[in-house]
Amino acid sequence: MLKKFLGLCAILTLATSCSDISENDRLIEMDTVKPVRSIVIEDFTGQTCVNCPDAHTVLEALVEQYGEDYVIPVSIHAGSFGMAAANSNYDKGNIWLMQPEGNQIQDAYGSINSWPIGVVNGRGGFANLDAWAKATRIELLRESEASVSVIPDYDPATGTIEIETIIHPYADIQGKLKVWVIESGIVARQRNTEGWITDYRHDNVWRASASALEGDAVSLENGKTFTMKHTIAVRDSEKERWNTENLSVVAILGNSSGYINAQRRAVQRVN
Amino acid sequence: MRMKKLYSLMAMAVLTVMGSHAADLKFWIGDTEIENGKTITYSTLTSDDLGGLYEIKMAPELFVSSDEATSVTIIAACTSGQDIQMCAGGQCSSGKTVTKTASVNANEKLPLIFDWIDYVEDLSAPVPAVTTNFTATAGSVTRKFTLVMDPAASSLKLVETTNTVTYGREGLSFDVASPSTLSLYSITGTQVLSQRVDGQGTVNTHSLRPGVYIYALRGARNVTGKILVK
Numbered sequence: 001m002l003k004k005f006l007g008l009c010a011i012l013t014l015a016t017s018c019s020d021i022s023e024n025d026r027l028i029e030m031d032t033v034k035p036v037r038s039i040v041i042e043d044f045t046g047q048t049c050v051n052c053p054d055a056h057t058v059l060e061a062l063v064e065q066y067g068e069d070y071v072i073p074v075s076i077h078a079g080s081f082g083m084a085a086a087n088s089n090y091d092k093g094n095i096w097l098m099q100p101e102g103n104q105i106q107d108a109y110g111s112i113n114s115w116p117i118g119v120v121n122g123r124g125g126f127a128n129l130d131a132w133a134k135a136t137r138i139e140l141l142r143e144s145e146a147s148v149s150v151i152p153d154y155d156p157a158t159g160t161i162e163i164e165t166i167i168h169p170y171a172d173i174q175g176k177l178k179v180w181v182i183e184s185g186i187v188a189r190q191r192n193t194e195g196w197i198t199d200y201r202h203d204n205v206w207r208a209s210a211s212a213l214e215g216d217a218v219s220l221e222n223g224k225t226f227t228m229k230h231t232i233a234v235r236d237s238e239k240e241r242w243n244t245e246n247l248s249v250v251a252i253l254g255n256s257s258g259y260i261n262a263q264r265r266a267v268q269r270v271n
Numbered sequence: 272m273r274m275k276k277l278y279s280l281m282a283m284a285v286l287t288v289m290g291s292h293a294a295d296l297k298f299w300i301g302d303t304e305i306e307n308g309k310t311i312t313y314s315t316l317t318s319d320d321l322g323g324l325y326e327i328k329m330a331p332e333l334f335v336s337s338d339e340a341t342s343v344t345i346i347a348a349c350t351s352g353q354d355i356q357m358c359a360g361g362q363c364s365s366g367k368t369v370t371k372t373a374s375v376n377a378n379e380k381l382p383l384i385f386d387w388i389d390y391v392e393d394l395s396a397p398v399p400a401v402t403t404n405f406t407a408t409a410g411s412v413t414r415k416f417t418l419v420m421d422p423a424a425s426s427l428k429l430v431e432t433t434n435t436v437t438y439g440r441e442g443l444s445f446d447v448a449s450p451s452t453l454s455l456y457s458i459t460g461t462q463v464l465s466q467r468v469d470g471q472g473t474v475n476t477h478s479l480r481p482g483v484y485i486y487a488l489r490g491a492r493n494v495t496g497k498i499l500v501k
Contacts, residue, residue, distance in 0.1 A: 048388070049358075049363045050358050050363060050384060051358050051361055051362060051363050052363075054361070080354070080356070080364075080365040080366070081356075081363055081365065087323075087324060089322065089323050092322045092323055093322055094321060094322030094323050094324065113364050113365070113366055113369075114362035114363065114364045115362060115363050115364075116362065116363075117362070128361075128362065130361075189321065193358075193382075193384060196319060196321075196326075
């Protein structure tokens with residue numbers, strides 16, 4: 001009884017001791033972000049991870065907010081909740097998305113045992129998805145030392161994608177260029193808290209690397225345009241079947257501090 | 272202004288005294304409270320046909336609650352050597368020991384989203400007994416229990432996750448909205464049973480020899496699956 005009385009006194013005291021805040025100061029609007037570069041969000045995910053669809057929703061919201069030219073999500077299936085692509089059977093509609101490289105990409109950032117988790121623009125290590133929005137905002141406003149353009153062309157006659165990456169550096173840079181193939185619109189299983197969703201649409205799925213996985217070493221001179229070419233074969237087997245109409249290539253220039261700039265371009269069919 | 276600060280300090284001191292009340296933490300399985308320190312058993316095994324691969328799962332509905340809003344740390348340690356997984360608090364983790372910290376609202380049950388899962392190509396593969404010790408801690412309060420998941424502990428066999436056809440102690444149970452044909456085949460393809468079904472009911476399978484059987488329900492909905500008769 002005494003506790004209740006004291007509690008009531010406390011509440012009444014607090015209520016009368018609050019500072020007055022004018023109505024105009026109660027809501028502070030953030031300035032609109034005008035991105036000065038493109039950034040990459042590496043989302044480590046898995047088809048049996050029940051909370052991972054939440055991360056996909058966050059990524060969609062960030063792309064919606066800032067534009068697909070500026071926010072480039074890459075969903076990398078990895079870890080305990082990934083399902084190995086080697087167990088797929090496309091002919092039976094059995095599609096799994098974890099490549100062995102996915103675990104290598106994840107392991108390069110360190111050891112984790114919780115999913116979903118991500119890395120924003122190659123910087124700051126693993127971040128929970130509730131930290132992505134703030135990190136994205138910060139990265140989009142960071143000045144970049146180079147611009148990156150990528151041109152991916154698919155030739156059905158050869159079954160390959162020819163990729164040209166063009167970099168305009170604004171400083172001398174010793175870095176690495178990653179050139180990754182991603183695919184959207186993959187309809188495959190995904191678990192959520194209700195169970196299996198059999199027709200879940202997987203977007204921005206990491207499929208393969210046309211460069212060395214950790215990136216090809218590049219040495220860039222201020223003001224001097226740099227070009228690099230890569231070729232990668234389109235995969236078409238019962239284990240893995242790419243839909244060339246839904247493929248994109250992401251070119252990422254980075255160094256030991258993180259990603260400097262990037263571009264994503266849809267694969268265009270030639271011939 | 273000085274008086275306002277003094278009143279705020281006094282109020283905070285009072286609230287601190289009140290806050291020394293220890294949270295009443297509880298574990299639940301479904302709607303049943305688990306007594307502190309108790310060992311409980313769970314024996315329902317479900318399977319999902321993923322197309323060439325089967326997911327087998329034991330997933331009791333576990334919760335933790337508190338009589339006041341607080342932060343709870345839950346540790347699930349599998350002592351029988353298997354990897355288990357838990358997704359409480361927003362992220363999923365797996366391993367032999369999984370630790371999660373989550374915020375709990377007063378008198379609301381927080382789902383632990385806990386399970387043991389394996390992927391097999393053959394449903395007749397043996398399923399292990401999985402024993403896990405759970406500990407929940409909030410401030411100075413700790414609650415514990417042990418969960419033993421063992422499908423051999425029950426006469427229930429593999430149960431499909433769809434509710435249209437399930438297999439239990441009595442046989443193959445069905446729940447269909449329109450007339451359908453329920454057939455059962457041995458693993459070699461021999462039909463061992465075929466029956467017209469409608470509404471709800473159970474087809475007796477006591478005469479079946481132990482083994483894996485494939486059932487097929489054909490009607491307004493087509494459902495197929497496998498059962499293991501022990």
